Amino acid sequence: MKRIINIAGIVVVAGVLITLFIFVRLYNKPHTDVHSSRPIHQVTGKSIVDEFKNNEDKANDTYLDKVVEVEGTVKNIDTANGNGIITLGPDGYMESIICNMEPTENRKMLSLKKGQKIKIKGICTGFLMDVILIRGIIVK
């Protein structure tokens, strides 16, 4: 009888521990690691801007929250609130792709020049006057 109670006790404690472990794991689930994730879409700056301009709802469905790799020409390099920002622009467009960079990219950003062609990987959050990427990483 005692033995059964002991076993039942162990099972309950183990159950609680496992639940707690899963809960903590879930609660502390990491953010998408842009460094290691493969881009779901690879596009040129021009094509992604065109897609958002032509049909924003459709482009939202395609790109929102996805890791996107954009190839484009550096139009501007800036910082705001301590974050690096690279603006990629298709030539002759008012719209551009504003990439908010990860702090790990600060060093690489120093050697960038306007007019240079680069590839940036980041998470697309949508379109205001420009396409916006966050957690940006310089790929090439």
Added chain:
Amino acid sequence: MRLKLILLLFIVCFGSSLSAQEKYLTKQGYISFYSHTSVEDIKAENNQVLSIVDISTGGVAITILMKSFVFEKALMQEHFNENYVESDRFPKASFSGKIMNLEEIISGDNTIARIKGKLTIHGITKPVEIESKMIVEESEVTLQGKFKIYVADYNIKIPRIVRNNIAEEVEVSFNLKHQPYK
């Protein structure tokens, strides 16, 4: 002759507005919100706020992407986007309003702007009145302040199980530094 007249009219009408700087814009404005309860504090930041101020009319227009809010915990961000503000259905929040005491601000008599307008979150629009510190300079127009919103006003449903974790009233802070818009 007629063409020249039209051209002249055009220049008179629009020429003056081109010379003086009226519109100021930022694409890198900062907005954060903060929810405090005894169980946990939740903070999210957005550094990609689009805001335009017209210092001739006092008009203010702000648009933000809900997905641009970054949380400390990925799980919070997921719940926020998927369950609370449903950012796939409502990807943007916006504010459009007017500075009611613009003359006082321009003349330097007052640095606190009263802005009346409409705030749209989660597809629901409510009238709001916000007080904001406002500094107008040739090269920069700054709006900075905070206000509170009731989550329930915007039909954002918080499940009972996490009701103790999320405040009913959320504090929104903003810091928008606008540059002349060419």
